[in-house]
Amino acid sequence: MTKILYILLLLCAVGTTMAQTKQPxxxxxxxxxxxxxxxxxxxxxxxxxxxxxxxxxxxxxxxxxxxxxxxxxxxxxxxxxxxxxxxxxxxxxxxxxxxxxxxxxxxxxxxxxxxxxxxxxxxxxxxxxxxxxxxxxxxxxxxxxxxxxxxxxxxxxxxxxxxxxxxxxxxxxxxxxxxxxxxxxxxxxxxxxxxxxxxxxxxxxxxxxxxxxxxxxxxxxxxxxxxxxxxxVPKREVELRPFLVSKMENYPAEPGNPFKTGRNYDLNAGLDAKVGVTNDLTLNLTINPDFGQVEADPATLVLDGFQVFYPEQRPFFIESRNIFNYTFSDSQDNLFYSRRIGRTPQGWVSSGENSFVAMPDNTAILGAAKFSGKTKSGWSIGVLESVTSREYAKINQAGNEHKELVEPLTNYFVGRVQKDFNNRNSYLGGMFTSTLRNIQSANLDFLHTSAISSGMDFMHNWKNRKYYIRGNLLMSYVEGSKQAILATQQSMTHLFQRFDAKNVEVNPERTSLTGTGGRLVIGKASDGNWRYRAGVTWVSPELELNDVGFLRQANNIRQEAFASYVTLKPFGQFRSVEVYLDQIADYDFDGNHNNLQFLLGTNATLKSNWTFGLQALYKPVNYSISALQGGPRVRNSEEFFKSFSFTSDSRKKFRYNGAVYSNKGKNNSLSYNEFNFGLVYQPVNAFTVSVIPSYALNKNKAQYVTQNQLADGSRYIMASLDQKTISAAIRFDCNINPDLTIQYYGQPFISQGKYVAFGKVANPTARNFEDRSSLFTKDQISADLINNAYLVDENIDGNPDYTIYNPNFSSVQFRSNLVVRWEYIPGSELYLVWSQGLSSYGRPENDLLDGLSTEILNGKPQNTFLLKATYRLSKHVKHKHL
CATH class of the missing domain: 2.60.40.1190 (Immunoglobulin-like)
Structure with missing residues (x-):
């Protein structure tokens, strides 16, 4: 920490002495x-x-x-x-x-x-x-x-x-x-x-x-x-947008399943409203909202156990998003992640024989209100309140139907305030969030009954905004049953169960957790060719934000230093060039140095309007406290990452872009190669079509598979993974006129992984890669073809000690949206939407492209047809001078 403070002070001193007065x-x-x-x-x-x-x-x-x-x-x-x-x-x-x-x-x-x-x-x-x-x-x-x-x-x-x-x-x-x-x-x-x-x-x-x-x-x-x-005179706007939605779903019927008859139909209505409380502050309301016209999320497959961040696309939550933003790192970590509201139900149902289950796709938002805006005196204010309904899974067992709670009635609250001062060169702000759940079923005891987070942030600019310092502090408090807090301690975000952790341990009697975090950054933002910054970010092991925020991993202290040189005039064949260097070091709260990386990159724009990007990243120190998903801290080999990307002249009717990413581990322990190439064609001014295929090869000789608990200790199983992934983003836009558009988005996605050379972790922090795991011999592991598993007999006594289920996979997904949007009068719209969705599991032993023909082209997707009409009613009310 002392070195970090020295760097911050040095940059501040150098930046101040180099300051020059420029003519305004x-x-x-x-x-x-x-x-x-x-x-x-x-x-x-x-x-x-x-x-x-x-x-x-x-x-x-x-x-x-x-x-x-x-x-x-x-x-x-x-x-x-x-x-x-x-x-x-x-x-x-x-x-x-x-x-x-x-x-x-x-x-x-x-x-x-x-x-x-x-x-x-x-x-x-x-x-x-x-x-x-x-x-x-x-x-x-x-x-x-x-x-x-x-x-x-x-x-x-x-x-x-x-x-x-x-x-x-x-x-x-x-x-x-x-x-x-x-x-x-x-x-x-x-x-x-x-x-x-x-x-x-x-x-x-x-x-x-x-x-x-x-x-x-x-x-x-x-x-x-x-x-x-x-x-x-400022005017208060009062706007109502009632909407009506007709929805029909068509999908393959499942014989005997009363919930999968092949077709569903639904008619729904709701209201969006906007009320100008003052000319500066607006109250947004939504009752029974529908977001059926929102584009589908891209398909993904996660092997590291962490949650996936998806950007918000729903209009109600997007408006005034800047006011509610509270990021505290360079990643997506945030006190407020609006995708938590209306999420997929978190509970599950264990079904027995002769039973069928119908799970709701998402949690209904009964209503939401948002009060936000910025006053003339520099106050930014945001208040959001939302209530989501109880959601039940329907269960039919031998003809008898009942339902089981899978998501409780939940209240979400977010409050944000920020004040500009010092001639708008500084601000000071705060944020508060809470999640309250009415848990009425024992099967949901793994959820927190309440979760509170708060934070304060500040920024100060000086020397005509040439230099800046910004920072934040935050804390969280979550409360729930012993089961809920135990689940939080053992989640991927926290991993208290690591036996080599000194600063944390699992306590099954706890019913609450309190954590803190923060960031401090100082840098130069303008004036001349050079930009630089240095900072430190910390997240305590107990910080928990994932009820209404987003936090990928706790227990981290990060130091960062960044510098870049940007040209200000064209030269030679270049319009502009940027060269940058980024250095990052990560530590955990036990004092372990887990990561050190150096990134050198450049971005360039040619006079022909082509753009290029190059990056080279080297990791000489590379440890992970999460790779074994609850196991001990493990050492990864040194890595060297390279990337190259380009984009052709965007003004052309036919344009293209491409990227190559390559990562290599020392001792050939891992390699990752990805190839992207996109084509965009605009034959006429009103029509554009694009296809962006992607192909990735992932090979990892130390991929985590599973863990088993034995009398003499835990076994953390690793294997050599050979994974291939192919996908393509397909779009077309047809614009009849500025108010009538047709848009299509589709993405086929196939990922296939095969595991060989199984073994157990022996010495997780050994310097040599070969010493970190012990591979099973042919006498120790055998295939159980009937149960699609492997039997492990460590002591070769003829009695299997544990079973490893075959982790080979072939995931096939297809998602698409076709949206016709007509703004028939200003502010009133008609949507016609056709969505398709397909998720299945292919045969890992088959060729990768077999999934494209057998699972996607010949598959039977779920089709959703939606017709949505909105009508805008608006009135303006003058303010009275006080």
Whole structure:
């Protein structure tokens, strides 16, 4: 720890002494006017209305990419108007060759072809902004910007109006944005942050209204200003979106199973609501929500025992996600992981002979409310409350049907607050979460009855945001039955049962756990070519967040140092190049040094718009406290990882990308090779198809298999694994017009693994790989073909000591979604969805591609057809000045 503190202090001192004063870049300012008695412009893309003559043009855009601070190929100018209900933007994008303007259709937020964008920081807080963009084809793109441009929320879909037009001078665009979609104060004279960006597609050039250097300390903090907005009153939006869902499932019938008749039908309804409590703070409500139109998660197969992190895709939880975010490491670890709400039921049912079981696919969300927003004084506030229902498995045994509880009634609460101060250069925040379960069945005693976590975080920038220090502290408290706390102690996240652990031990009498964690990072973020940071993160052995958060592994102390060099001007054949070095060291709370790794990498963009990436990672110290899943700490061989990736020019109709990943262990103990190659073809502007196949080879001579408990101790069984995986992500987008789109996603996935050369762990931390395990001889292990297992007779006395079930596997999965989306009026949508799902187990002894033909192409998947209609009812209520 002392070395880590020295590194932090050294970087701080070096960074401060190297600080240089740079000439500030002048802030542009545009003064708008109210329409008054002048009729509002008609949004037709022509800019011909008299209203536009009441204000002046602003322009003089400056190039940002590829060569910052030079004149762009074509100039851009715009005007701004407003009235009591809307703010209007009119853009003129000059082009000497209007016939060459690229007019590509895409789904919303596609950012295809030529486009123009405006960012509005209506709180002028130097941190957050609203973004509205228009492609020349008339496709809208919008999002919410936070953390001074480092975070982008693209799933924010406000109601606004757009038209574009191509003429002899180039192309034009008119925006009409309701003031109710923005957040601003009730000051009589407003000053907003303002920025505009244009993409000139043919040369992939970006130009800006307000110049922002490539080494600037951020994005929003560098905006120009919009002045002249006077007398507008913030409005509270009240929006209701009732929906109706018709759902039919079709799947192979199972003879004799009353729950698998081959077809199910369901009619459901619910309500989403949004109420502007103030202009800054919004209350979102959902009753009986449906997320049937959400894209399926990618198929995965996990061999290390850890949980898989899936990104959130449900609209209710995505909106305002930046406010609820509380990451405390460079991984996905977070105090709030919204996928816990509505998860697959955690209980299970043991069925006997002549019985059938129907398990619910997920836990129904009875209702959820979210209160969130940011005030003009710099307070970010988020409160989320959700209740999920009891879920029951249906059991039919010899014709008698009953049900058994598999998920209890559960209440989730999340509270988040953060305050900006010091001229928006610093913030201090806190978070609190709780999970309360009403457990009424003994078979769910393995769940916590309550789980609480809390944390505080801070960040401070100085020297015009050139340097920063940030950190957080967090704690958790979980409570439950002895069975629940015992299960937590022995879970993959904690592994207290390791007999070589000195700092922790299993206590079957405990009914609670309390843990802590935190992080401290200091670094340089801007000004010049160099960026660097150093930090330390710790997670105590008892920290537990997985009731409503995400924590992969506890019991870790990590030290990290990172430095990068970024070019600021094109040179030779390169637009830009970044070279970086990352060093990481991991320790556990017993003081063991478990990991040391060095990563050297580079990313480059050529003037041809091709991009390349190279990485080399070396692990001279490589131990794991989790590889044996409850067994002792084990030493892994030194590893050397390499990767190469490339992407062709994204402007082309036919484009492709590829990547190669290769990892090699010393003594040939392990190897991993993965090959990805993607093809994207856009034959016409309205249609795009892509296929991204992947093939992976995984060989590990020390793959954990299982463990057995004998009178003289535990046996941790390892074997040599030969695993092959093939998958492909298939997509197509067909855009009839900006409001009617057809999207398809499909992924076949096949993974096959074969195990040979079984043995037991002998000396887990031996320096030589061969000494770490003892392979079974032919006399010690034999195959039991009838029971698909291996019999192990360690002392060769003719009596098997234990059994190892054959771990060979062949997992076949196929998931797909076809979604037709029609926004028939602004904010009201109609969805038609066809989903397919198939999961089965093939024969490991067959060829890998046999699973594609026998299990997927000739298989019988489950089909789900869904028709969902939403209708938006909206009303705006003016605020009263207090």
């Amino acid at each position: 870049i002048p802030r542009k300012s545009y003064t708008t006017r109210a329409l008054g008695n002048t009729p509002a412009p008609v949004i037709d893309g022509s800019l011909s209305d008299e209203a536009w003559n009441t204000v002046e043009w602003t322009g003089d855009f400056i190039e940002n990419l590829p060569e910052e601070n030079t004149l762009p190929i074509e100039q851009t100018k715009f005007k701004v108007l407003y009235d009591n209900e809307f703010i209007y933007f009119g853009f003129k994008c000059y082009d000497k060759n209007p016939k060459e303007i690229v007019k590509r259709l895409s789904r919303r937020d596609g950012f295809e072809g030529d486009w123009i964008e405006v960012n509005i920081s209506s709180h002028n807080d130097k941190l957050t902004a609203f973004s509205f963009a228009a492609s020349v084809a008339g496709v809208k793109s919008d999002g919410f910007i936070s953390e001074n441009g480092t975070a982008w929320e693209g799933n924010w879909n406000p109601i606004w109006y757009l038209k574009t037009n191509i003429d002899e001078e180039g192309w034009t665009a008119e925006f009409k944005i309701p003031l109710s979609e923005l957040r601003f104060s009730n000051a009589p004279d407003q000053v907003w942050g303002l920025q505009s960006t244009r993409r000139y597609f043919r040369t992939e050039e970006r130009s800006l209204w307000q110049r922002i250097p490539l080494d600037a300390p951020g994005w929003v903090s560098e905006f120009g200003e919009l002045r002249g907005i006077k007398g507008i």
